[in-house]
Ligand code: GUN
């Protein structure tokens with residue numbers, strides 16, 4: 301058993317932070333050899349329970365759960381920061397040309413390595429990830445993630461219409477490819493498959509129907525798509541699917557809403573949409589840097605909380621502007637100001653942090669597995685250095701509460717704050 305001594309951040313089942321100023325995290329293999337948290341808490345009590353543990357001491361550091369990014373596009377790593385008047389021209393001018401290169405396995409493999417390096421430098425240990433429509437992109441992603449022992453989810457993008465040559469796929473073959481990738485990769489080590497229609501406007505009815513059938517046949521796969529991000533997109537979806545009550549309802553009609561279904565953005569919603577999310581157990585991936593960058597709009601946090609929808613935070617790189625969870629949490633704080641009706645200071649820092657760790661894990665159906673450091677969780681964790689920059693050192697030294705400490709890191713932090721990212725290994729790796 302290995303034990304790590306530093307300040308320790310965890311969350312309880314209600315999403316409230318638990319902070320041990322002098323904490324101890326005890327890590328050891330489970331019956332299958334996977335490294336998990338065996339015990340966690342105050343140094344004095346945990347060390348007394350495990351007198352033989354080998355203790356590594358990180359004075360002045362904070363151990364925290366690895367972040368969970370609920371929606372990101374690995375093939376858009378190189379188009380981060382591409383200016384555009386809005387979503388649809390951005391897709392046409394930057395995204396589709398960049399993604400068309402992922403038919404080439406060597407290119408996909410090279411970008412996958414850059415992507416994982418960047419995630420880990422920024423403290424993200426799991427992401428629900430778009431690949432491209434090319435099976436080679438999925439293959440490259442899973443091979444690289446497996447090599448690094450990561451818990452990662454991706455899937456081949458389905459887009460058989462309204463898409464240019466180079467990214468458009470073919471209905472029947474796209475579903476055959478999806479099923480063979482599920483059989484090849486879903487549940488292998490810590491890898492999971494997401495059935496991934498890009499968004500309703502770029503799939504035919506037949507493709508969406510086929511995706512829904514696969515989602516029923518493989519109920520523990522994820523479903524991953526976009527919805528209600530941009531007003532022009534919403535208008536287009538409504539024109540293409542006039543029989544649906546709303547854009548979101550298109551997905552419900554094809555059997556694409558259930559537990560483990562995750563939709564990015566969910567901005568232009570009404571309460572019936574929110575109730576449909578709740579009733580089906582579908583989760584929203586809130587992507588504030590992307591929404592601000594592309595001028596898409598503001599996620600309604602109060603509306604989601606009022607109805608009780610599951611949601612967590614996401615970068616949405618390359619629409620999003622940063623891999624850093626600190627940037628995403630700060631942008632969520634800004635967005636939380638918009639449309640705020642209750643008095644207060646937008647979203648509490650600990651709640652921003654929870655939405656990017658434990659709540660995101662819960663929304664993915666992975667509570668108790670990742671996103672927290674309670675006993676039983678896989679040992680994916682971060683060592684944060686609150687003195688990583690001069691301003692962080694000044695601000696964190698002056699923090700008088702946990703909320704002030706977390707907020708200092710959210711506002712001033714970036715990849716320099718993440719001194720080390722520790723990934724749970726399986727025996728033999
Ligand atoms: N909607 C359909 N495709 C995309 C994409 O690649 N990024 C974003 N942000 N929205 C989308």
Ligand code: ZN
Pocket residue numbers: 371372373526564616619
């Ligand atoms: Zn996206």
